[in-house]
Amino acid sequence: MIGLEVAADVSFGVAAATFFLSSGGGTVISLSGDISLGDDLGATEAFFRFTTGISHFDATLPYPIPFAGAGLTCDARILGSGTISIAGEFLYPLSFPTPLLTLAGRWAP
Numbered sequence: 001m002i003g004l005e006v007a008a009d010v011s012f013g014v015a016a017a018t019f020f021l022s023s024g025g026g027t028v029i030s031l032s033g034d035i036s037l038g039d040d041l042g043a044t045e046a047f048f049r050f051t052t053g054i055s056h057f058d059a060t061l062p063y064p065i066p067f068a069g070a071g072l073t074c075d076a077r078i079l080g081s082g083t084i085s086i087a088g089e090f091l092y093p094l095s096f097p098t099p100l101l102t103l104a105g106r107w108a109p
Contacts, residue, residue: 001028005104012036013047026057027064028094034073047073049087055094067094073102082107 003020013036020028030053037046049071054064071089078084087102094100 001026003028005106007106018053022057024057025059026055028055029053029064030067044074044076047075049073049089051089051091065093067091069094069096069100071099 001020001022003018005016005018007014007016010033012033014032014034016032016034018028018030018032020030030051032049032051034047034049037048051070052066052068054066056064069089069091071087073085073087073089075083075085083106085102085104085106087104088099089102090096090099
């Protein structure tokens with residue numbers, strides 16, 4: 001899957017809305033809240049992530065399937081304004097019992 005994410009820094013950490021599209025036409029729309037696990041805003045940060053959303057991979061179903069879950073994410077700052085992150089989360093029923101792993105890169109001015 002490949003997708004687009006819009007994220008914003010908020011008082012508790014980071015809030016994000018994500019849209020994923022698979023090569024077969026399946027979609028995932030999710031909302032995530034990342035709660036910071038530390039006060040140090042150095043080169044790397046760790047977060048506890050809560051996620052909810054809908055997925056639609058089965059064309060025989062007339063409606064998307066809701067999901068919810070939690071996991072961990074780690075952000076690493078690179079080259080000043082760039083960030084790479086990796087997240088692992090258990091999303092029921094979308095990716096359970098195997099976690100969904102996400103790799104992301106972003107730039108912020």
